[in-house]
Amino acid sequence: MHGEYKVPQGKLVVVDFEVEGDTFADFRLAGDFFLEPDEALAAIDGAVNGLSVETDATAIGRAITAALPAGTTMLGFSAESVAVAIRRALRRATSWRDYEWELVHAKAVSPATHLALDEVLAIEVGAGRRKPTLRIWEWDTSAVVIGSFQSVRNEVDPDGAARFGYDVVRRISGGGAMMMEKGAVVTYSLYVPSELVQGMTFAESYAFLDSWVIDALRSLGVDASYQPLNDITSPTGKIGGAAQKRLAGGGILHHVTMSYDMDGEVMTQVLRIGREKISDKGIASAAKRVDPLKSQTGLPRAAIIERMEEVFTALTGAVQGDITADEYEQAEELVRTKFSTEEWLTRVP
DSSP, X not given: OEEEEEOTTSOEEEEEEEEETTEEEEEEEXXXXXXXXXXXXXXXXXXXXXXXXXXXXHHHHHHHHHHSOTTOEEESOOHHHHHHHHHHHTTSSOOGGGXXXXXXXXXXXXXXXXXXXXXXXXXXXXXXXXXXXXEEOOBSSOEEEEOTTOOHHHHBOHHHHHHHTOEEEEOSSOSXXXXXXXXXXXXXXXXXXXXXXXXXXXXXXXXXXTHHHHHHHHHTTOOOEEETTTEEEETTEEEEEEEEEEOTTSEEXXXXXXXXXXXXXXHHHHBOOOHHHHTTTTOSOGGGSBOOHHHHHOOOHHHHHHHHHHHHHHHHOOEEOOOOHHHHHHHHHHIIIIITSHHHHTSOO
């Protein structure tokens, strides 16, 4: 069996092996990574041989780590990435091209409707009723979107939000508050089956699911990179952030907001950005943390989105799709019963 895994922002990991009975045999690791000392390669091969093919990725990674010689250096890959390549070879994990993808760039809707669509579409993908999907958002009004576990009173200045015309809504994923100015952000959601990130750590899945957008930004001249856990950044400042929610039915929601343009002073009046949060950033002002795509590329927002769609389509073979009438109906019901309610917004007061 043969498996490959390109580590996001890292190197290619290649595995070949046989299966004898229910165990790995004749395991061989290769790739363009860096590994010292030389004998660590044989140690990795030996750690996998004899393991049950039912061993999950976490346990494979632990077995490899335990077998490494003292002082081993692994650059561009990890024990966990070897495990991902193994699971892919066994078809227990999948890759982008194993699915038929849809790319949806639909009409502008309200912030609450966007958040409801995220829940609905992730459930539909997990249930197998919708193909894995990339959805580009368009906004009909500006909003502050807070993370599932954030305190609304700690994150948002209600007077500032009202003064500048920002709705305040809460999403189902964790992470921090995002100020979404209509026409000034690039937001997308991925709805994927859990098998696509099988064997990856939570942190690895973030980088993997956004690797294509890093490639798209670099093709536009942006020196973009991924900064764990969930930031897309460049040497001149943060570009955006990701958040993720894994649903019980097997669907994964992964969404990202990148700044296209912004008024930093408005941000500091709408969001309560405290000194503690930026104390480790080496800067004096929260407004200086972000360097929007408009200033980095000089391109219209639509041109950036067009390049993103081109890169994603080349990677996945995605075809143009849309949100169904039934999905919109489900979303509007969730808006009514959940996302527009005071109970949901103030679940953490």
